Amino acid sequence: MTELIGISPQLLFAQVLVGLINGAFYAVLSLGLAVIFGLLNIINFSHGAMYMVGAFCSWLGMQYLGINYWAALILAPVVVGVIGLLIERTLLRRIQHEDHLYSLLLTFGLALMLEGIFVELFGVSGQRYPVPDLLNGGINLGFMFLPIYRAWVVAAAVVVCFTVWYLIERTKLGAYLRAGTENQALVQAFGINVPMMRNLTYGFGVGLAAFAGVLAAPIYSVAPHMGSSIIIVVFAVVVIGGMGSVLGAIITGLGLGVIEGLTRVFYAEISNTVIFIVMAIVLLLRPAGLFGRQS
Amino acid sequence: MQSQPKAPLSESDKSYEQLRISDLHAYYGESHVLHGIDLQVRRGEMVTLLGRNGAGRTTTIRSIMGLVDRRSGSIVVNGTETVHMSPHRIARLGIGYCPEERGIFASLSAEENLNLPPTLRSGGMSLEEIYELFPNLKDRRKSQGSKLSGGEQQMLAIARILRTGANFLLLDEITEGLAPVIVEALGRVVRLLKERGYTVVMAEQSFAFAGPLADRHYVIEHGQVVECVEAHELDSKRDLLESYLSV
Ligand SMILES: Nc1ncnc2c1ncn2[C@@H]1O[C@H](COP(=O)(O)OP(=O)(O)O)[C@@H](O)[C@H]1O
Numbered sequence: 001m002t003e004l005i006g007i008s009p010q011l012l013f014a015q016v017l018v019g020l021i022n023g024a025f026y027a028v029l030s031l032g033l034a035v036i037f038g039l040l041n042i043i044n045f046s047h048g049a050m051y052m053v054g055a056f057c058s059w060l061g062m063q064y065l066g067i068n069y070w071a072a073l074i075l076a077p078v079v080v081g082v083i084g085l086l087i088e089r090t091l092l093r094r095i096q097h098e099d100h101l102y103s104l105l106l107t108f109g110l111a112l113m114l115e116g117i118f119v120e121l122f123g124v125s126g127q128r129y130p131v132p133d134l135l136n137g138g139i140n141l142g143f144m145f146l147p148i149y150r151a152w153v154v155a156a157a158v159v160v161c162f163t164v165w166y167l168i169e170r171t172k173l174g175a176y177l178r179a180g181t182e183n184q185a186l187v188q189a190f191g192i193n194v195p196m197m198r199n200l201t202y203g204f205g206v207g208l209a210a211f212a213g214v215l216a217a218p219i220y221s222v223a224p225h226m227g228s229s230i231i232i233v234v235f236a237v238v239v240i241g242g243m244g245s246v247l248g249a250i251i252t253g254l255g256l257g258v259i260e261g262l263t264r265v266f267y268a269e270i271s272n273t274v275i276f277i278v279m280a281i282v283l284l285l286r287p288a289g290l291f292g293r294q295s
Numbered sequence: 296m297q298s299q300p301k302a303p304l305s306e307s308d309k310s311y312e313q314l315r316i317s318d319l320h321a322y323y324g325e326s327h328v329l330h331g332i333d334l335q336v337r338r339g340e341m342v343t344l345l346g347r348n349g350a351g352r353t354t355t356i357r358s359i360m361g362l363v364d365r366r367s368g369s370i371v372v373n374g375t376e377t378v379h380m381s382p383h384r385i386a387r388l389g390i391g392y393c394p395e396e397r398g399i400f401a402s403l404s405a406e407e408n409l410n411l412p413p414t415l416r417s418g419g420m421s422l423e424e425i426y427e428l429f430p431n432l433k434d435r436r437k438s439q440g441s442k443l444s445g446g447e448q449q450m451l452a453i454a455r456i457l458r459t460g461a462n463f464l465l466l467d468e469i470t471e472g473l474a475p476v477i478v479e480a481l482g483r484v485v486r487l488l489k490e491r492g493y494t495v496v497m498a499e500q501s502f503a504f505a506g507p508l509a510d511r512h513y514v515i516e517h518g519q520v521v522e523c524v525e526a527h528e529l530d531s532k533r534d535l536l537e538s539y540l541s542v
C-alpha cells in the first residue's frame with residue numbers, strides 16, 4: 001500500500017489500533033458509569049479510582065501472592081465489587097434521597113482518599129506488570145504489526161460490553177434494572193428488593209471498572225493516578241453517549257477512541273482535546289447525548 | 296417468608312380480615328395528608344374509596360404499599376402488621392398495585408411490562424388467560440410501553456398484577472380519562488375479579504363505575520373517612536353521597 005494523502009498506512013493503522021485500545025477502556029468504564037447512573041442516579045466519581053484499585057489488585061496479587069493474570073481478571077473485580085457493595089451499603093445509601101451533589105462529592109472524596117492511600121503506600125511512579133506469557137508477542141498482518149495482548153484487550157472488552165448489554169436489554173434481570181431506572185418505587189411495590197438491587201448494581205459497576213484496570217495493567221503502568229487521568233475523558237464519553245444509555249456508552253467509547261487515534265494522525269495538535277470538542281458539539285445539537293432519550 | 300394466607304377462599308373465609316387500617320396518618324415531607332383513617336376489608340370484598348380530587352384516596356392506597364414518606368398508625372394485611380415494612384415485603388403478602396398514573400415502563404415492551412412483576416403466590420392467571428381477557432394487549436405485545444394508548448396502558452397495568460397471583464388488588468382510579476367503551480370493558484374485568492373472589496380496594500371519583508359491584512363505600516375528605524356506606528344503603532344514602540362528591 002502506498003501513501004494516502006501523505007500519511008503512511010502503517011502509521012494510520014497503528015493509531016487506529018491505539019485508538020481502539022483506548023476506546024475499549026472508555027467503553028468498559030463508561031458502561032459501568034452508565035449502569036450505576038441509570039439505577040442509582042449517582043455520578044460515580046470514584047470510578048477511576050476503582051479502575052486503579054483493580055489494576056493494583058492484580059499487581060499486588062502477582063507480587064505478593066503469586067496470583068497470575070488470569071486469576072486476577074476474576075479476583076480483582078470480585079474484590080473491588082465487594083468494596084463497592086460496602087461503600088453503597090454504608091455510605092451512599094444514607095444520602096440516596098439527597099441532592100445529586102452529595103453523592104458526587106462523596107464519591108469524589110472517596111477517589112481522592114483511595115489515590116492518597118495508594119500514593120502513600122506505593123509512591124506516584126508506576127509499577128510494571130508483565131504481559132501474560134500466553135499473550136506475548138505479535139502477529140505481522142502484512143500492513144502492520146499487531147501485538148497479541150492489544151488484540152486481546154479489544155476483544156475482551158468488546159465481549160464483556162456486549163455480554164452486559166445482553167444481560168440488561170434481553171433478560172428478566174435486565175428488565176428489572178431498566179424498569180428501576182424509570183420508576184424504582186413501583187418496581188419495589190411489585191415485590192422486588194430494590195435496595196438490594198441498587199447495592200448489587202453498584203458493586204457490579206465498580207467491578208467492571210476493576211476488570212478494565214486488570215486489562216490495563218500490562219499496557220499502562222500501574223500507578224495511583226492512572227484512574228484520574230482517564231476518568232475525565234470517560235465522563236465526556238458518557239455525556240456524548242447519553243447518560244444512562246448502555247449501548248450509547250459502548251459505541252461511543254469505542255468510536256471516540258478511534259476518533260482520538262485518527263486525530264493523532266491527521267491533526268495531532270488537538271488529539272488531546274478532540275473528545276471535548278465532540279462533546280461540545282453533541283451537547284449543542286443533542287443535549288441528551290447521541291443515544292439518550294431526548295426529553 | 297411471611298405467614299401465608301390460609302386455604303383458598305371458601306364461605307367460612309368471608310369473615311377473614313384481609314385489611315384493617317386503624318388511625319392511619321401519612322405524610323409527604325412536612326405535609327400531613329392523612330389524619331387518622333380507619334377502614335376494614337374482608338376477604339373477597341370489593342370496597343371503594345370515594346372522594347373529590349385531593350381528598351386522600353391515592354395517599355391511602357400508597358400508604359398501604361408503603362410508598363409515602365412517613366406513616367403512623369396500623370395497617371394489618373393478612374394478619375401481618377405492615378406499617379414498618381418496606382414496599383417489597385408488603386407486596387409479597389400478595390398485594391397487586393395498580394397506580395393512578397398506571398406506571399407503564401416506557402422503555403419496556405408491553406410483554407416485558409406484563410412479565411415484570413414477580414410471582415407472589417401460585418394461582419395467578421396464565422398469559423393465555425390474560426390475553427383472552429385483554430385481546431388488545433396480545434396484538435400490541437411487541438410495542439414499547441410508551442407507544443400504547445391510554446386505554447391499553449390501563450389494561451396492561453391491571454393485567455400485569457393478575458399474572459402474579461396477588462389476591463388482594465389496589466386499583467387507583469382505573470377509569471380516569473378513558474373512553475366509555477374502555478370503561479365498559481374495564482367494568483367487565485372488575486366484575487370477573489369479583490366473581491373470582493379477589494379482594495379489591497378501588498379509588499374512584501364517584502360510585503357510577505363500581506357502585507353496583509362494591510360491598511362498601513368509604514367517603515374520604517381531607518384525609519379522613521367521613522362516611523361509610525354499605526351496598527344495601529346505597530339507595531337510601533344516595534343523596535348524601537352525591538353531596539359529598541359533588542364539585
Ligand atoms: N407527593 C406529594 N407531596 C405533597 N403532597 C401531596 C403529594 N401527593 C399528594 N399530595 C397532597 O395530598 C393530598 C391528597 O392527595 P391524594 O391522595 O392524591 O388525593 P386523591 O387521590 O383523593 O385525589 C392533596 O392535598 C395533595 O395535594
Ligand SMILES: [Mg+2]
Binds near residue numbers: 352353354395
Ligand atoms: Mg388520586
